[in-house]
Amino acid sequence: MLKKFLSVSLTAGLAVSMLAACGPQDSGEETGGKTDSNEKPEKLVVWEDKEKGVALEPAIKSFEEKYGIKVEFKELGMADEIREQLPLDAPAGTGPDVLTLPHDQIGALATQGLLAPIEVDEKVIDTFTESSIQAQSFEGQLYGLPKATETPVFIYNKEYMEAAPESFDELYDFSKDFTGNGNYGFLALWDNFYFANAIMAANGGYVFKQTDDGLDADDIGLNNEGAVKGAQYIQKWYEEGLFPKGIVGENGGSAMDGLFNEGKVASVMNGPWAFQGMQDAGIEIGVAPLPKLPNGEYPQTFIGVKGWHVSAYSENKEWATKLVEWVTNEENAKIRYEKTKEIPPVKSLIEDPVIADNEGAAAVAVQSQRGVPMPNIPEMGQVWEPMANALQLIVTGKQEPQPALEDSTKTIKQQIEASGAK
């Protein structure tokens, strides 16, 4: 009996003492482990997009010569690999100092504490277009400098169209004449919110209200009068059979590309990424900014801005920022355009003959200035699906614009709430 008591109390005592000793013993002394120093680091690590390293190499070389800091770079898929590896590699100390991202991921990664806000001179900021800087800002802070921009433009088949129309009314009349027998005058994926927003925004709709501190996720303007008007205009093109049902839905894009490449379509709304495939298909294309809408406004396309950012786990943030400034300066931006055909939103370059004389690049550059940056706050993730659903219901005639947009806005609000944003 005594032994039993002894052993029980012994085990209990042992357990208690173990629990008390639990946990890391160094509490309180932790300073974060991250020390920012102005001393020159030996090297900086850069994560660049796949197949874009050619444009980075000259910039790195001149940076190394000027500052004597070695720069290493690694090519990773920008939209997936970098986004997935950063949260694991950065805290583990194997991450980059500088990395590239599409700007709509800035919000999520900054919320996760993986990106560091940067401070650069007002002069430097002034060299970029306003909308591209807006795209790089999140919650009132600048999180990077723009590297390249892209946005949908008006692409036409020169066989059927001599020049781009001035207005959508003109295009509509042309399309009425041209469409038939499997041919189409103008096609666009307006059941996809990425493209449809251009029309809705030009009529007064907006995703999130732009305020001085960034975007306000509580103020959604997708069911306001303008958005509904835009959606009605969109609906018109489908209702009158100018857009076939076959380009609606998930695989509509490939159907539309196929038709254009077969030479059955006179013009489309699409991004610069489509140029190559069309030219490869043997079609002589002309490119222009999108024509004016019936209300006299230009379509406000979504702009995608790729940027350079500094990792929050970089130990040399100041030098990393310097490198970001260096690779985005006018000289290196020009090199980037020449090597990769990506259009840098650098004001002086847009007027430079290199870009201004190239039809495609100039059209993208001009359209970029008329567009709005895709919202970069994480709440945007809740917008795509409900809006795609609403637009599809509208263009297939299953629901009228007003109730469809009311429904989707309600869903977006509920989903934002359910995602734990509040």
Added chain:
Amino acid sequence: MIDTNVTKSTHRKRAFFLSLIPGLGQLYNRQYLKAFAFIVLAFSFIIAFKDLLNIGLWGLVTLGEQLPRDHSVFLLVEGIIAVLVLLLGLCVYALNLYDAHLNGKRRDLGIQLNSIREQYRNVIDTGFPYLMLSPGFFLLIFVVIFPILFVILLAFTNYDLYHSPPARLVDWIGFQNFIDIFKLDIWRRTFISVLSWTVIWTFIATTVQITIGIFLAVLLNQKDLKFKKLFRTILILPWAIPAFVSILVFAGMFNESFGAINNDLLAFFGIDPIPWLTSPFWAKVALILIQSWLGFPFIFAMVTGVLQSIPEELYEAATVDGATMLQKFRSITLPLILYAIAPILITQYTFNFNNFNVIFLFNGGGPPMPGQTAGSTDILISWIYSLTLESKQYAKAAAVTMILSLIVISVALWQFRRTKSFKEEDMM
């Protein structure tokens, strides 16, 4: 004599309690080598795993206390490993207690204890299978059990974009995720309609693919059929093409305005174009057709194999008794096929229940329905994917995964228990 001995001597109790410190009980039983082994094992366990257990268990309970030192997800992982290691240690500890108690009892009963050589033989004889199994078992723990535990635990946290390391800590929130799933308007409203389509989809798509598979296999197994090999090869082809390629090709073929099915096939028969992609009903029909096409070759191949093994005498006897073709099929072929492949058929059903690929690639769950967050062909898994992972609600995704697994596991278990294949009785 022995009886009195039992009541008097208490070696088994003493050995047991001494063994609370590993090895002492064995020492008391005068099994020195074994005692030494247990003591060394215990010490090395404590020394080797002290830190892991300490940080791991602490991390598992708190999920981290201060930033930026603590990374909640890493701590959770470490915690699970710590628990697994601890469980293994406890198993050895229990073995130590059991051994001490057993040998103490033998002494109480006056039985000679095993000598070292006998112990060795004992271990080799009875322990050999376990020894061989252990590498695989360890692997299993980390490859299978570890991820399952991770998902289960994740379902009870608030891990999402806004509670995401390294910027924030993750916390335990109990059953809140499960409550949310049924409480939140956008989820609950859609849940029932998605669930019912999932069940219909699972049942019809799988049954059709099984029926076609069996039918074609039996048809091609007819004795007098010429060019059997050619037909078999052709019928296996849908299986040889990667499913995602076929699905994408089908998506193109089903296109309402430009697809080959509406423009060529149906037009040839004078049928009006069918809205395969924009009408909920026809989208469902198209999906079931595609899945039948993708799924039947597997059943076909398997049933063809089973048919080879059905003895010819059965059919001969049936012919002598005057049975018709249909009777032979119903009483001989079908029961023997089902007997052989029933477990696999069940996995076919569970597979289609979670058949994400075909839904996602064909039309992404569309077309949409007014007032719902899911498309009309979304099944549970594809709906959850778009609701949670695209918006990084990891914890909710884990919770729903758990619910889905429970449904699948319980149906599968129930059916497995009813099939004869796992009962060791001969049917023939």
